[in-house]
Amino acid sequence: MGKEIALEGNEAVAEAMRQINPDVVAAYPITPSTEIVQAFAQFVADGKVDTNFVAVESEHSAMSACLAAAVAGGRVMNATSANGLALMWEILYIVSSLRQPVILTLVNRALSGNINIHCDHSDGMGARDTGWVQLYAEDVQEAYDNLIQAVAIGEREEVRLPVMSCLDGFLLSHSYELLEVETDEAVREWVRPYQAINPMLDIDNPQTFGPLDLYDYYFEHKRSQMEAYPPAKEAIVAEGKRFGEVFGREYGLLEEFMTDDADLIVIAMGSTCGTLRDVVAGLREQGVKAGMLKLRAFRPFPAEEIAGALAGASAIAVLDRAASFGAHAGPLYHEVTSALYTFGEQIPTNNYIYGLGGREILPEDLQSVFTDLTQVAEDGQPVEPVGFLGLRE
Amino acid sequence: MSHYPPDAKWHEMERGGIIPQAGNAEEYHVGGWRNEHPVRDDESCIDCLFCWVYCPDNAVYVKDESVKGLGFSAEHCKGCGICAQVCPKDCITMVPGGDFEDAGDEPEEA
Numbered sequence: 001m002g003k004e005i006a007l008e009g010n011e012a013v014a015e016a017m018r019q020i021n022p023d024v025v026a027a028y029p030i031t032p033s034t035e036i037v038q039a040f041a042q043f044v045a046d047g048k049v050d051t052n053f054v055a056v057e058s059e060h061s062a063m064s065a066c067l068a069a070a071v072a073g074g075r076v077m078n079a080t081s082a083n084g085l086a087l088m089w090e091i092l093y094i095v096s097s098l099r100q101p102v103i104l105t106l107v108n109r110a111l112s113g114n115i116n117i118h119c120d121h122s123d124g125m126g127a128r129d130t131g132w133v134q135l136y137a138e139d140v141q142e143a144y145d146n147l148i149q150a151v152a153i154g155e156r157e158e159v160r161l162p163v164m165s166c167l168d169g170f171l172l173s174h175s176y177e178l179l180e181v182e183t184d185e186a187v188r189e190w191v192r193p194y195q196a197i198n199p200m201l202d203i204d205n206p207q208t209f210g211p212l213d214l215y216d217y218y219f220e221h222k223r224s225q226m227e228a229y230p231p232a233k234e235a236i237v238a239e240g241k242r243f244g245e246v247f248g249r250e251y252g253l254l255e256e257f258m259t260d261d262a263d264l265i266v267i268a269m270g271s272t273c274g275t276l277r278d279v280v281a282g283l284r285e286q287g288v289k290a291g292m293l294k295l296r297a298f299r300p301f302p303a304e305e306i307a308g309a310l311a312g313a314s315a316i317a318v319l320d321r322a323a324s325f326g327a328h329a330g331p332l333y334h335e336v337t338s339a340l341y342t343f344g345e346q347i348p349t350n351n352y353i354y355g356l357g358g359r360e361i362l363p364e365d366l367q368s369v370f371t372d373l374t375q376v377a378e379d380g381q382p383v384e385p386v387g388f389l390g391l392r393e
Numbered sequence: 394m395s396h397y398p399p400d401a402k403w404h405e406m407e408r409g410g411i412i413p414q415a416g417n418a419e420e421y422h423v424g425g426w427r428n429e430h431p432v433r434d435d436e437s438c439i440d441c442l443f444c445w446v447y448c449p450d451n452a453v454y455v456k457d458e459s460v461k462g463l464g465f466s467a468e469h470c471k472g473c474g475i476c477a478q479v480c481p482k483d484c485i486t487m488v489p490g491g492d493f494e495d496a497g498d499e500p501e502e503a
Contacts, residue, residue, distance in 0.1 A: 209411050
């Protein structure tokens with residue numbers, strides 16, 4: 001049995017890393033993820049892990065070192081935020097192309113400029129096409145649980161993809177919550193020992209990694225990479241179920257909260273789901289058929305499952321904690337409405353952009369969304385394509 | 394022979410686009426990039442092998458720790474001139490024109 005203790009999100013992530021005991025961690029500090037690597041470096045200094053810790057001079061170098069260690073055959077982890085992720089950009093694609101299950105904790109923070117250290121999802125949304133699996137946590141417990149599951153998901157034989165385990169900067173990373181921390185033995189047994197595929201250090205079987213790949217083969221390689229994502233979706237469900245069987249907390253691609261008979265459904269990711277859950281429960285007491293769809297896995301995107309969960313609703317709102325400049329709505333809105341269209345659901349859908357740069361999202365903001373949705377359901381069309389919550393206007 | 398035939402389909406690719414072979418750069422011919430080529434004066438050459446070490450491709454033939462009497466690979470020399478730059482005896486000259494005869498890696502009969 002584990003024990004219930006109070007930890008900050010960052011401390012919980014560092015604790016999971018200690019229990020997983022990766023072969024290599026190469027990292028460079030950036031707010032609000034700094035504490036994770038700081039705490040982990042202390043574990044290394046105190047001899048509590050066997051990890052080779054590499055202090056590097058930038059995030060580009062951090063991810064490069066992680067890639068090299070993974071190709072060599074190690075289990076590799078790292079943490080960053082916002083501009084740090086942006087500096088890793090080039091290597092993010094190479095890690096997924098080489099099918100290396102590197103695990104990155106992304107503590108979500110607004111990208112500059114102007115400079116802002118607080119939470120939004122612009123970093124994670126920007127990395128949506130890099131080929132990394134992305135999980136978003138609602139609370140500290142989930143941030144801890146997701147990181148452990150990320151290892152098992154990414155390392156599955158048929159998946160072998162890097163995984164980003166995301167938690168909201170400050171809102172979760174610097175908030176103390178009571179959570180269940182499992183025993184070291186139980187976690188290590190659950191994640192299983194790592195078996196690298198085609199490790200470069202297998203010198204009896206020399207191979208060529210990342211060769212020049214022009215118009216003759218690149219396209220075929222990209223197409224074969226796409227084949228890893230349907231199994232990744234299945235892996236998230238299977239490992240979430242296995243996690244539930246051992247630790248009592250089961251996870252999936254998404255969580256449907258009071259959606260079964262809901263007329264009005266709001267979709268969101270991250271810590272806002274905690275507030276949304278309370279608002280929905282309150283509205284239910286008032287007789288409003290409200291529901292929440294919490295998206296845990298943004299990549300691979302569970303399009304069919306979302307369309308299925310939303311079928312039967314009269315009006316939908318998608319909450320985006322990021323802007324997509326030049327697009328007609330936020331990034332999550334595009335994915336959700338595309339899923340609805342593809343799977344034949346014609347439901348009027350509003351988009352709201354909220355919480356940029358750490359702007360608070362309050363229960364009354366979310367209540368106003370449901371008020372809007374009542375009108376949308378009556379009219380059969382969205383109020384306006386994009387609304388803003390918590391913006392002075 | 395390359396691991397992948399030219400008509401290999403996407404589902405026949407190895408995971409991560411690796412090539413499960415080593416040393417396959419030999420199959421990649423870059424001689425067509427060349428617009429000048431190296432000529433070595435074997436009388437000044439001291440067999441330091443700098444040209445062989447520094448060549449970014451596989452273009453400098455060497456046998457029994459000697460380059461003397463051997464030429465350069467027409468398939469792998471890009472004409473970059475690094476061998477001429479690094480030669481401590483200045484015995485390699487880059488000559489205009491891409492064409493040269495590749496005599497292979499066997500020493501010429503004296």
